[in-house]
Amino acid sequence: MIRIAIANQKGGVGKTTTAINIATAMAASGWRTLLVDIDPQGNASTGLGIPARDRDYSTYDLLMREGTAQQCIQQTRIPKLDCIPATQDLSGAEVELVGEEDRIDRLKTMLSEVDSSYDVCFFDCPPSLGLLTVNALSAADSLLVPLQCEFFALEGLSQLLQTVERVQQGINPSLKIIGVTLTMFDRRNRLTDQVAEDVRECLGGLVFDTVIPRNVRLSEAPSHGLPALIYDHSCAGSRAYMSLARELLGRLPAERKAA
Template identity: 75%
Template sequence: MIRIAIANQKGGVGKTTTAINMATAMAASGWKCLLIDLDPQGNASTGLGVKQADRVHSSYDLLFGEAGIEESAIATIIPELDIIPATVDLSGAEVELVEFEDRTHRLKTAFDDAADKWDIVLIDCPPSLGLLTINALVAVDSIIVPLQCEFFALEGLSQLLQTVERIQKRFNPDLSIRGVVLTMYDRRNRLTDQVEEDVRSCLSGLVFDTVIPRNVRLSEAPSHGLPALVYDHRCSGSEAYMALARELIGRLPAKEELAA
């Protein structure tokens, strides 16, 4: 079971949009996928049409051992895609986690106790580098970093890379960066080209070839409780996420290897 965190401590970079649509695209490609909503805002849950009344168990319960992964996961409208939703309880989790000695490993423990029911797990992290994100980075094999094409995003990326390095040294030596995906890409903006050039020169092969364009349909889809790939599969944003999923699959072990 491959585990990937989608993380960036800067808000508004398209992280949740990437999580929702990447999970949908992977499921559409035949991968059994689980999305864990670890953001107290619960936008990934809402964006997949999960109503509050259906969130019987949540990622909060998972962190505090009140429910296991299989018990917490619920089916979505997308075949082969399940989700562990977030609830408002998660907003106080970081304060509560401080009391636990294993506060950085709570999510990893939940994974260790779970069966390999899914081919891939994606975790939508909150826009911070607090204990929720650290739990995700300790529990996963790798991370995908959505990076908005603007100057300040580069500064945030540097901080995230330093955090990844500290996690590798202290808690998870196997953690790697699966890739950086450029989001909100606008070729009409000269700054976009400059940011892309800087990121690719610094990180080389880590940056996905696929870029996610600015696209109004990507913004509209969550209000309908649908991934953009379902809301409008022909829009440029949906086509980009399908291309990104194909590129990601090319960087992953084959499903047959996972089952072996």
């Protein structure tokens, strides 16, 4: 199972929207896909149509060893896409795990039982660089970074890259950045173009060619409990995420791709 963390410590950059729609696109391409919601807000779970009342087992139970991965996994309405949902209890996990010896790689250990059941797993991380995100980076093979096309996003990116370097040095040497995707792109805004140009100049080939535009349908879809790709597959946002998924497929290790 290929494991990809979707992370950026800055909030409001499109992490959850990216996680939901890229996971849906991969499932639509025939990949057995698991989305692990590791954000206490639980927005990815809601966006996939799993109401809070139905989250009997969650990522919190997984991290606290109060439920197995199989118990925590829920099917979604999208074929080949399953989810481990999050609840607000997860916000206390960082404190409760402090004294545990395996606090950094608990997620990796607990997911090992379903490793052969899926082709790819995505982690929707919280907007912080705390223990929950570190657990995801420890468990992941690679990192996908959504980056909002605004000035302050560049400062946040440098902090994230430093964290990735520390994780590589001390926790997960095999972790790599599979790509940076530019989100909330507005061609009417000259600053958007400038930020995109600066990011490409700085990171070169790490930046995906596909950019995710500002799109009303992307914003509306979660309120219906649906990914935008299902809510309106023809909107600009949906088309962009399908294009991003194709690019992502091209960057995955050939020997580990689904048949």
